[in-house]
Amino acid sequence: MKTAIILGVGPQNGVGGYLCDFAAKEGLHVVVAGRSFDKLSLIAETIKASGGQATPMVCDATSEEDICKLIANSEQLGPVDLAIYNAGNNFNGDFLSMEADFFEKCWRVCTFGGFLFSREVLKVMQQRKTGCLLFTGASASMRGKPRFAPFTAAKAGLRAMAQSLAREFQPQGIHVGHVVIDGGIAGDKIIKGIPQFAERAGEDGLVGLEGIASAYMYLYKQPKTAWTHELDLRTFKENF
């Protein structure tokens, strides 16, 4: 059985949670990876209860040691065929009073963790000359807005790295893709965390989790003679 690693999984009702569920439905053994064991094991148990295979693994995306262990342990379960870097944070704040550490923390999660993850995943995929590596982007991957300088710098850096990796590793048989989620997502982060944002967005004003997860699986299943590097997703209501 092939393995899928999804790194950056939180609540079931989030991008990571849906990606795990959809990858399991593709017949992959899903490594549910993130920081909070309780959330990870709930998702893994739900997948197993519906006949899929899943293993929770705690991993801080900014720790080189954790990432190396994550990839090595996942390979023990089966060859890693799909790897998704979904970890992210959305730091924003007043630029002139911003602490250096605040900027660096954002970069560590959004960009540096993506580097560590890709390096270890590509080492194993390169040996087999096959596999699919995907990254989660945001509106900030494409454009900066006031107060979002750290997040924009970090997500734009991740996107640029994904392009670089696609050009280097696609000729070696590895599909590298980047998904721009342009707008608030209809998951717990917004609906429970910032309900006033969800209310302002109104009906169908947030990007839907099923559509997001389907888009990743569409990329995963593309034949190698017709690969997409980047997809952007937004609701029909979004101005862009």
Ligand SMILES: NC(=O)c1ccc[n+]([C@@H]2O[C@H](COP(=O)([O-])OP(=O)(O)OC[C@H]3O[C@@H](n4cnc5c(N)ncnc54)[C@H](OP(=O)(O)O)[C@@H]3O)[C@@H](O)[C@H]2O)c1
């Ligand atoms: N939410 C939105 O509206 C939105 C819009 C566009 C794009 N995105 C992007 O979509 C992705 C998922 O976002 P989300 O809103 O579902 O959740 P999120 O809270 O933005 O974070 C995504 C996941 O990353 C995990 N994470 C954060 N730091 C980590 C670290 N150091 N190591 C491992 N995992 C870490 C979080 O884990 P914990 O649960 O443990 O904190 C969370 O489950 C992110 O890349 C985000 O930038 C989000």
